[in-house]
Amino acid sequence: MASNPAYVPFTFLLAAALIALLGIGWAQRKKRLGRGVLILSPLAAAFLLLYFWHIPFHDAARSVLAPSRSYSCELDGDGSRTPEPFTIPLPKRTVFKGKTNACSPFYRTYATNDRRAREVKIIDLSHRIQDGMPPYPGDTETTLVHSKVYERDFYNNHQLTINMHAGTHIDGPMHLLDRKEYLSEIPLETFIGEGVVIDVSGGMKEIAYKEEYEERIKNNQIVLLYTGFGSRFGQPGYFSDHPVLTMEFAQLIVKKQIKMIGLDMPSPDRDPFEIHKCLFENRILIAENLTNLDQLLHVPAFEVIALPLSIRADSSIARIIARI
Structure with a gap:
């Protein structure tokens, strides 16, 4: 399912560009640049296709490429997008990455395991228990x-x-x-x-x-x-x-x-x-x-x-x- 219907015509343009690049790469295959085009063009095309057509991959990629401190989600009960967004309560100091498409389970796992979200400092407010620790007057010795x-x-x-x-x-x-x-x-x-x-x-x-x-x-x-x-x-x-x-x-x-x-x-x-x-x-x-x-x-x-x-x-x- 596409993340956005507007991506459909873009996909055809992407396919045409890929064919053109492969043709150029094949013509220049004896040169280093041509071989690089032959290798990188399919990889780039695969990434873009996944980004625009596979929602979990799209969300995970955006969580890295477009970080944000907000977390909103447009997801219906059957997994499809809905124009009525819902929000998920987050604990304080949790840094979530991603923008409006952050709905996939993979994204949620990634976000809650973000390194910055786990950074906490602990201050011990307790005295150490040791032999001879002073008791309250009238109480037994420690x-x-x-x-x-x-x-x-x-x-x-x-x-x-x-x-x-x-x-x-x-x-x-x-x-x-x-x-x-x-x-x-x-x-x-x-x-x-x-x-x-x-x-x-x-x-x-x-x-x-x-x-x-x-x-x-x-x-x-x-x-x-x-x-x-x-x-x-x-x-x-x-x-x-x-x-x-x-x-x-x-x-x-x-x-x-x-x-x-x-x-x-x-x-x-x-x-x-x-x-x-x-x-x-x-x-x-x-x-x-x-x-x-x-x-x-x-x-x-x-x-x-x-x-x-x-x-x-x-x-x-x-x-x-x-x-x-």
């Missing part, structure tokens, strides 16, 4: 022991003793509410989402509401607060001198119905933990003891992936990353 050694046991193994609030972790509502909802029962979609980072550094004691946050924070986001306090992780005063959120700020993120708030400090508040309870009552998770948030300050868009263990517990240690 121990990581090399329990089996290859030279002695012919294999390696490690044994970890850790509570669920050590290092980078996620607090679930069961932590401070009388609920029997373990973290493993919360839908996985809650732990992945569009991220936004807010710079609240500067040594302030309270993180208060600002009108500008009304625009910065969107529904269903994962909100990260960069205080700069994370640089003191493992140092004296880390668990006692950190800033706290005001209730007005907490009510803002409740109103925005965010999925999770992430902090580069050990807690959003102190005893009696009213901020914790306010967020938990509205099903907002809390990720604590993050790091490297400064690397996101000037990033316009990123995704947060904050996966806890699949564990029957109130909270969980977690590996949290940002994907840019």
Whole structure:
């Protein structure tokens, strides 16, 4: 099927040109130029015929020769063209090549495997778990022991003793509410989402509401607060001198119905933990003891992936990353 009916007369002109070129090439076959014409003319003609008459080849060729960042398609249910185009939703940062004829399965495979579409940067927002990692006051110590050694046991193994609030972790509502909802029962979609980072550094004691946050924070986001306090992780005063959120700020993120708030400090508040309870009552998770948030300050868009263990517990240690 032709990509365009206007290509029909062009095909006859192409055939006439090919016959003429073959005649010239045959007449000059003893010369290098003549032999080149005899070889290249059929190849060029085959390419043009496929380009104008074979839709998948046409789409694939245009995806290389005429790159575009848009993806539209005019394809009917039976595979024929239709004047009513449809569009296919694409993920952010996907670079599709091709223009209006990008409809073939081959084209879609080619486009989604485009090298530029796969270029992402990962930023680790988690502290490394290691032996002696400082626990929250009153919690058990973290121990990581090399329990089996290859030279002695012919294999390696490690044994970890850790509570669920050590290092980078996620607090679930069961932590401070009388609920029997373990973290493993919360839908996985809650732990992945569009991220936004807010710079609240500067040594302030309270993180208060600002009108500008009304625009910065969107529904269903994962909100990260960069205080700069994370640089003191493992140092004296880390668990006692950190800033706290005001209730007005907490009510803002409740109103925005965010999925999770992430902090580069050990807690959003102190005893009696009213901020914790306010967020938990509205099903907002809390990720604590993050790091490297400064690397996101000037990033316009990123995704947060904050996966806890699949564990029957109130909270969980977690590996949290940002994907840019």
